[in-house]
Amino acid sequence: MASPSHPYRSVLYIPGSKQRALDKARDLPTDAIIFDLEDAVAPDAKAEARETLVAALRHGGYGKRARIVRINALTTEWGLEDARALCEAGPDAILLPKVNTQSDIDNLTEVIGPDLPVWTMMETPVSVFNAREIAAHRQVTGLVAGTNDLTKDLGCRVRADRLPLMAALQMIVMAARAARIVAVDGVYNRFRDGDGLKAECEQGRDLGFDGKTLIHPAQIEISNTAFAPTNSEIELAERQIAAYEESRASGQGIAVVDGQIVENLHIVAAQRILDRAQAIRDMAAE
Ligand SMILES: CC(C)(COP(=O)(O)OP(=O)(O)OC[C@H]1O[C@@H](n2cnc3c(N)ncnc32)[C@H](O)[C@@H]1OP(=O)(O)O)[C@@H](O)C(=O)NCCC(=O)NCCSC(=O)C[C@H](O)C(=O)O
Numbered sequence: 528m529a530s531p532s533h534p535y536r537s538v539l540y541i542p543g544s545k546q547r548a549l550d551k552a553r554d555l556p557t558d559a560i561i562f563d564l565e566d567a568v569a570p571d572a573k574a575e576a577r578e579t580l581v582a583a584l585r586h587g588g589y590g591k592r593a594r595i596v597r598i599n600a601l602t603t604e605w606g607l608e609d610a611r612a613l614c615e616a617g618p619d620a621i622l623l624p625k626v627n628t629q630s631d632i633d634n635l636t637e638v639i640g641p642d643l644p645v646w647t648m649m650e651t652p653v654s655v656f657n658a659r660e661i662a663a664h665r666q667v668t669g670l671v672a673g674t675n676d677l678t679k680d681l682g683c684r685v686r687a688d689r690l691p692l693m694a695a696l697q698m699i700v701m702a703a704r705a706a707r708i709v710a711v712d713g714v715y716n717r718f719r720d721g722d723g724l725k726a727e728c729e730q731g732r733d734l735g736f737d738g739k740t741l742i743h744p745a746q747i748e749i750s751n752t753a754f755a756p757t758n759s760e761i762e763l764a765e766r767q768i769a770a771y772e773e774s775r776a777s778g779q780g781i782a783v784v785d786g787q788i789v790e791n792l793h794i795v796a797a798q799r800i801l802d803r804a805q806a807i808r809d810m811a812a813e
């Protein structure tokens with residue numbers, strides 16, 4: 528399920544230690560879930576959370592939602608056992624935190640084998656500098672911006688416009704696009720502030736992210752709306768494709784729609800909008 532054709536408008540973190548939240552997620556309209564064993568779980572609850580999570584995944588019931596498990600870093604006392612136990616539980620991907628280099632990913636794939644997709648947290652300055660090689664790793668299919676850790680490591684101020692993080696966010700999107708993999712934006716911590724979340728989702732969408740990581744169910748609908756193509760985008764894409772096909776049939780390589788030229792590259796973008804809309808409809812269908 529953790530493939531680029533799946534929608535990732537909303538990617539909800541759920542602490543692996545919270546049975547009630549693990550149950551509730553089976554009915555939430557989120558495109559993907561990150562079952563978390565790292566920062567959302569206290570050190571003395573890690574071993575029990577691992578067992579709870581393995582049981583939840585084996586029990587199933589998460590439908591078409593992509594199931595991604597964030598383990599602890601392999602440098603911690605829990606990471607290796609997390610990787611061993613969770614790869615057996617059949618998730619769609621393992622999310623590795625605090626990645627810096629390709630060799631961090633190699634260390635994981637030695638444990639989980641060559642077939643299970645890996646997502647990486649992009650949350651250290653070194654990971655941002657190495658974003659291209661991390662995204663290009665053969666087993667990596669998704670990048671997640673870790674904006675809280677990045678803010679901590681950069682020592683930057685938290686600003687509503689995220690200006691201090693902009694270079695990192697853009698590097699993450701560029702690396703993901705170069706490797707044709709998924710890129711998901713960081714979390715919005717003020718989880719009861721819907722207007723603030725909406726503005727940050729719109730910014731993430733403008734930057735090119737596929738969706739946003741979330742921490743509370745109340746954030747899902749806002750993110751789903753912000754990262755879905757709008758009706759006017761879909762309608763324009765359909766008109767561009769129709770006009771371009773008509774032009775091609777009459778021997779021309781360029782069409783004009785609403786006073787703007789439409790060339791082959793615009794058709795690629797238009798088709799991507801329609802594919803995204805279809806993927807969202809497929810997600811909603813039983
Ligand atoms: C933030 C929370 C601690 C708030 O919890 P709570 O006060 O219990 O919220 P509510 O009472 O409003 O909850 C209402 C119901 O929703 C369920 N719930 C809450 N959160 C989730 C969730 N994430 N997934 C599924 N269900 C959830 C509650 O159980 C209630 O259900 P019910 O009782 O049936 O009505 C809490 O939301 C929370 O723990 N969120 C997750 C926090 C987390 O995962 N943090 C780590 C990831 S962020 C990160 O690590 C950043 C990154 O690494 C970086 O560096 O940036």
Ligand SMILES: [Mg+2]
Pocket residue numbers: 566624648650673675676
């Ligand atoms: Mg983090």
